Amino acid sequence: DHDMFAFMVNEQIRIDDGTEGGLARGFFVTNSEVGAAAFKITKFLYKFVCGNHIVWDAKDVKEIRIVHRGSADRRYAGQLVAELWK
Secondary structure, eight states: OOEEEEEEEEEEEEEOOSSTTOEEEEEEEEEETTSSSOEEEEEEEESEEOTTOOEESOEEEEEEEEOOOTTHHHHHHHHHHHHHTO
């Protein structure tokens, strides 16, 4: 009851990968308010997302995971921004 999950996709701007329709960008963010789970961002390219949030043909999936310990927010802030802009 203290966890969160966000799922964001961008169907409007697609990347030409040589296939019909190309690929779109998306990401998941998960976190726990009470530190029961790590903060995670999973980014990916995909072909299609259906109505029940299944991601089809995901490619270039990358996950960034930060464990809630000490000053993790300060230690990983720069790394997180750098990874997201890749």
